[in-house]
Amino acid sequence: MEIEKVYEPQRFEPRWAQWWIDRGFYTANPKNPGRMFSLVIPPPNVTGILHMGHMLEHTEIDVTVRWHRMKGDNTLWLPGTDHAGIATQMVVERKLAEEGLDRRKLGREEFERRIWAWKEESGDSIKRQMIRLGTSCDWSRERFTLDEGLSRAVREVFVRLYEKGLIYRGEYMVNWCPRCQTAISDLEVVHEETNGHLWHIAYPVNGTDERLVVATTRPETMLGDTAVAINPKDARYFGIHGKTVRLPLMDRDIPIILDEMADPLFGSGAVKVTPAHDPNDFEAGRRHNLPLIQVIDGNAKMTAAALAYAGLDRFEARKRVVKALQEGEYLVKIEPHQLSVGKCQRCKTVVEPLVSKQWFVKTKPLAEPAIRVVEDGRIQFVPDNWSKTYFEWMYNIRDWCISRQLWWGHRIPAWHCAMCAKITVAREAPAVCRHCGSAELAQDPDVLDTWFSSGLWPFSTLGWPDQTEDLAKYYPTSLLITGFDILFFWVARMVMLGIECMGEVPFHQVYIHGLVRDADKQKMSKTRGNVIDPLVVTEKYGTDAVRLSLLLGAAPGTDIVLTEERMESARAFANKIWNASRLIFMNMERSGVSPWITAERDCCLPEKDGETAPLEDRWIFSRLNRCAEQVNRAVEQHRYHEAAQTLWHFVWHEFCDWYLEVKKLRLVENSGADVHWRNLLTVYEMALRLLHPVMPFLTEELWQRLATGVVDRAETISLANYPQFNEAAVDAQAEDEMSILQGIVTAARELKSDLKVDKKTILVGTLVLREKAVTVGAAQLAVIEKLGGLKLTLGTQAAGVVRSSPEFDLIVQAPDVVAEGGGDAQKVRLRKENEQLEKVISSSNRQLGDEKFTGRAPAHVIDTLRQKLAEYEAQLRKNKEVLGE
RNA sequence: GGGCUCGUAGCUCAGUUGGUUAGAGCGCUUCCUUGACACGGAAGAGGUCGGAUGUUCGAGUCAUCUCGAGCCCACCA
Numbered sequence: 001m002e003i004e005k006v007y008e009p010q011r012f013e014p015r016w017a018q019w020w021i022d023r024g025f026y027t028a029n030p031k032n033p034g035r036m037f038s039l040v041i042p043p044p045n046v047t048g049i050l051h052m053g054h055m056l057e058h059t060e061i062d063v064t065v066r067w068h069r070m071k072g073d074n075t076l077w078l079p080g081t082d083h084a085g086i087a088t089q090m091v092v093e094r095k096l097a098e099e100g101l102d103r104r105k106l107g108r109e110e111f112e113r114r115i116w117a118w119k120e121e122s123g124d125s126i127k128r129q130m131i132r133l134g135t136s137c138d139w140s141r142e143r144f145t146l147d148e149g150l151s152r153a154v155r156e157v158f159v160r161l162y163e164k165g166l167i168y169r170g171e172y173m174v175n176w177c178p179r180c181q182t183a184i185s186d187l188e189v190v191h192e193e194t195n196g197h198l199w200h201i202a203y204p205v206n207g208t209d210e211r212l213v214v215a216t217t218r219p220e221t222m223l224g225d226t227a228v229a230i231n232p233k234d235a236r237y238f239g240i241h242g243k244t245v246r247l248p249l250m251d252r253d254i255p256i257i258l259d260e261m262a263d264p265l266f267g268s269g270a271v272k273v274t275p276a277h278d279p280n281d282f283e284a285g286r287r288h289n290l291p292l293i294q295v296i297d298g299n300a301k302m303t304a305a306a307l308a309y310a311g312l313d314r315f316e317a318r319k320r321v322v323k324a325l326q327e328g329e330y331l332v333k334i335e336p337h338q339l340s341v342g343k344c345q346r347c348k349t350v351v352e353p354l355v356s357k358q359w360f361v362k363t364k365p366l367a368e369p370a371i372r373v374v375e376d377g378r379i380q381f382v383p384d385n386w387s388k389t390y391f392e393w394m395y396n397i398r399d400w401c402i403s404r405q406l407w408w409g410h411r412i413p414a415w416h417c418a419m420c421a422k423i424t425v426a427r428e429a430p431a432v433c434r435h436c437g438s439a440e441l442a443q444d445p446d447v448l449d450t451w452f453s454s455g456l457w458p459f460s461t462l463g464w465p466d467q468t469e470d471l472a473k474y475y476p477t478s479l480l481i482t483g484f485d486i487l488f489f490w491v492a493r494m495v496m497l498g499i500e501c502m503g504e505v506p507f508h509q510v511y512i513h514g515l516v517r518d519a520d521k522q523k524m525s526k527t528r529g530n531v532i533d534p535l536v537v538t539e540k541y542g543t544d545a546v547r548l549s550l551l552l553g554a555a556p557g558t559d560i561v562l563t564e565e566r567m568e569s570a571r572a573f574a575n576k577i578w579n580a581s582r583l584i585f586m587n588m589e590r591s592g593v594s595p596w597i598t599a600e601r602d603c604c605l606p607e608k609d610g611e612t613a614p615l616e617d618r619w620i621f622s623r624l625n626r627c628a629e630q631v632n633r634a635v636e637q638h639r640y641h642e643a644a645q646t647l648w649h650f651v652w653h654e655f656c657d658w659y660l661e662v663k664k665l666r667l668v669e670n671s672g673a674d675v676h677w678r679n680l681l682t683v684y685e686m687a688l689r690l691l692h693p694v695m696p697f698l699t700e701e702l703w704q705r706l707a708t709g710v711v712d713r714a715e716t717i718s719l720a721n722y723p724q725f726n727e728a729a730v731d732a733q734a735e736d737e738m739s740i741l742q743g744i745v746t747a748a749r750e751l752k753s754d755l756k757v758d759k760k761t762i763l764v765g766t767l768v769l770r771e772k773a774v775t776v777g778a779a780q781l782a783v784i785e786k787l788g789g790l791k792l793t794l795g796t797q798a799a800g801v802v803r804s805s806p807e808f809d810l811i812v813q814a815p816d817v818v819a820e821g822g823g824d825a826q827k828v829r830l831r832k833e834n835e836q837l838e839k840v841i842s843s844s845n846r847q848l849g850d851e852k853f854t855g856r857a858p859a860h861v862i863d864t865l866r867q868k869l870a871e872y873e874a875q876l877r878k879n880k881e882v883l884g885e
Numbered sequence: 886g887g888g889c890u891c892g893u894a895g896c897u898c899a900g901u902u903g904g905u906u907a908g909a910g911c912g913c914u915u916c917c918u919u920g921a922c923a924c925g926g927a928a929g930a931g932g933u934c935g936g937a938u939g940u941u942c943g944a945g946u947c948a949u950c951u952c953g954a955g956c957c958c959a960c961c962a
Binding site: 003005007173191198214215216217218229261262263266267270271272273278279280281282283339340353385386388389392393396484485487488515519521552553555557558559561563565566568569570571572573574575576578579580581582583584585586587633637639641642645648649656657660661664746749750752753754756758759789836837839840843844847850851852853854855856857858860861864865868872 | 887888889890891896897898899901904905906909910911912915916917919920921922924925926927928929941942943955956957958959960961962
């Protein structure tokens with residue numbers, strides 16, 4: 001049982017990580033027995049390396065997955081990556097720019113080749129990283145959204161939806177990013193509050209002396225105005241109904257239209273209408289059959305239609321238009337105005353609303369069943385309040401623009417005919433046009449929104465549209481663990497498309513985790529420069545410590561503040577386990593105990609040693625049982641912080657601080673004959689198993705050492721049984737007795753501390769035990785003496801400094817220190833304690849004397865209060881006795 | 886404009902369905918280099934739970950209002 005002196009996780013973590021993969025322990029088999037548990041990874045983008053948010057997500061998933069696997073479930077965790085269309089294309093374009101190249105120069109084919117090369121590289125490093133972090137997924141089932149199989153699924157879904165009329169192509173107003181040169185969906189536009197202006201412009205009303213004042217935040221768009229709207233009920237303007245206005249700068253006459261869109265209470269009550277550059281105006285234009293004059297193009301430059309302003313950038317044009325309006329005395333007012341400006345999520349360029357021909361998914365029919373499955377509980381959100389957010393979005397859902405003018409992604413399976421100009425949509429490239437038979441077909445150049453393929457992930461990865469064994473076994477998946485930032489982008493789309501394509505929800509439960517933040521609660525981001533690289537801290541503190549520090553902060557519904565201090569303390573815990581193991585292993589060797597692993601699967605009672613098992617064994621087995629109960633429940637409910645805290649407390653403050661301390665005494669006394677190794681090793685081994693999902697590396701390392709040479713066991717701790725709570729293993733009596741023993745030891749330490757005695761001074765004392773404590777009696781006296789640092793005799797009252805409880809009197813004979821006033825600290829302590837006791841006692845008495853309380857409170861509440869009151873009173877009496885009051 | 890979350894010890898946070906001297910980690914004070922561990926051990930100090938009102942026998946835990954912080958959604962020119 002060799003064990004290195006220092007805990008150095010770097011030495012063994014990479015080895016186990018690789019071994020787990022090499023041995024294929026986590027390869028799922030649909031034919032295996034056990035309850036099914038399946039989960040697909042939220043595929044990381046192949047844009048770069050994984051960050052702390054991924055590590056948190058993967059750690060929570062891994063804990064859950066390892067736990068299910070150890071419980072004997074038929075478990076699948078399917079890994080993979082997302083091609084992340086626009087994001088990846090941007091990364092590669094940026095790299096090209098560094099080489100002085102751009103994608104247009106390279107051409108589509110060569111550009112795609114470059115991105116694939118990048119993808120291979122990035123995908124590999126993501127996989128390496130995940131393996132290093134201990135993720136126990138099934139790499140034999142790894143998928144990528146652009147794989148042939150998944151691409152086939154994408155085409156299949158596209159064709160089906162098209163044929164059902166749920167995908168259509170049309171000319172509508174879309175969000176256009178002039179930098180990315182593509183349309184983007186509403187979700188990809190982020191709104192930023194900006195301090196802008198409201199320009200009030202006067203349009204002369206033809207045939208009158210009046211001028212109609214309109215207000216706008218974008219004066220440059222007036223060049224494309226094709227009407228001015230007023231509210232039909234607005235009395236101020238009854239006189240100009242049916243007239244036209246003269247558009248300044250352009251010298252065009254445009255009609256005054258009557259439309260509810262004009263709010264009489266806003267500004268002058270008149271609105272300029274620019275159908276080509278504003279979504280509202282676009283709709284108004286349709287209602288009133290207005291012409292569309294596009295004055296801004298896809299590059300955000302003014303078009304020829306902008307006449308004198310043609311070729312200018314939109315913001316430069318704004319300045320010039322304002323200046324010209326001022327000069328022509330059309331500008332009546334400029335006021336500061338706060339507005340929210342839509343920007344491209346990826347590059348932060350101000351989005352330009354433009355009319356263009358795009359592909360859309362009709363979402364209303366898909367949203368209805370997607371709402372129902374959450375309402376009726378077929379999909380459950382944890383924490384539950386996220387379902388409200390989900391509903392909110394689903395109720396107000398709008399059609400989804402799915403075409404992107406990019407080169408990286410799934411090419412839209414639609415072919416345009418050069419002869420008849422009609423479209424043929426097909427699963428595979430058609431030879432001839434479906435409408436006219438012409439062979440002059442060209443595939444639509446656009447690709448699909450990256451979320452279209454991610455939306456199919458839970459079933460496309462399992463082989464759909466083929467009816468595979470995996471699909472039959474593992475769909476619907478059991479659980480999805482992801483972040484709220486992609487609730488609409490991804491989760492909502494998966495629900496809609498899962499139900500549509502499979503007729504069944506894609507997962508039964510969605511656990512939404514928090515955000516990883518830095519010490520100042522700031523979001524971690526590259527631009528802020530506050531990112532913690534998982535590989536760096538993993539190397540520094542060990543993966544187990546980082547995992548643990550993440551989990552300890554992972555309370556549902558809260559963000560996770562991650563600091564290196566936390567990782568240090570988590571490492572201290574790992575170090576504690578390591579050293580406790582050293583104690584055990586070294587003494588096994590010294591005592592000639594051979595490696596041994598218990599055959600017990602679940603929590604059990606200790607083996608007896610004669611009449612009964614030693615108190616510390618009975619106690620720790622009962623505590624282990626309680627710990628298992630709590631940890632199992634906590635993981636089940638995604639209360640990862642609670643699972644981690646429970647394990648921490650059990651291992652450190654019960655197993656190490658008390659149990660092993662007692663065992664150490666047994667080791668030196670009676671030549672170690674009273675240790676009862678089988679009990680010690682059983683609880684140790686079960687503790688390792690309980691810890692394994694949280695700290696896989698450390699536990700595997702120690703477990704393998706413990707199991708050296710043991711035949712007929714699991715090959716890895718990750719496939720050993722997860723200990724379950726066992727009603728029969730509760731030992732309340734042992735817990736009571738142990739707590740009395742702990743009370744006596746603590747009392748002894750208190751006295752020593754209050755008397756300020758040197759540790760070398762062995763105090764002589766007397767212990768008087770009362771009925772309840774009899775079983776602790778003589779058998780445990782040596783333990784109390786050693787742990788308390790006293791030399792005790794039992795049973796005879798004597799003079800000295802006293803610490804009393806209803807169970808015992810501990811009397812220390814220390815005439816010297818008492819004479820020097822050393823007992824004062826003890827008196828201060830007792831008086832303070834009495835103050836508190838008196839407070840609680842009086843309030844308890846008040847309640848028990850109140851008929852309203854005794855009449856309405858449940859019996860058990862009253863009982864425990866009475867019981868506690870009796871204990872407080874007994875303690876108060878003892879303290880007063882000691883103080884001589 | 887609508888929706889959501891948070892405000893508990895110096896710091897970061899727990900506190901499951903309301904139930905009885907309010908918990909943890911880090912930090913702090915004092916003592917201890919005891920052959921597993923100073924990444925350790927022991928004993929302590931320190932909150933009345935943002936504020937107000939209410940419901941209740943009983944509220945950190947529910948309701949209303951209020952102050953403060955943050956997030957999400959939204960086509961208010």
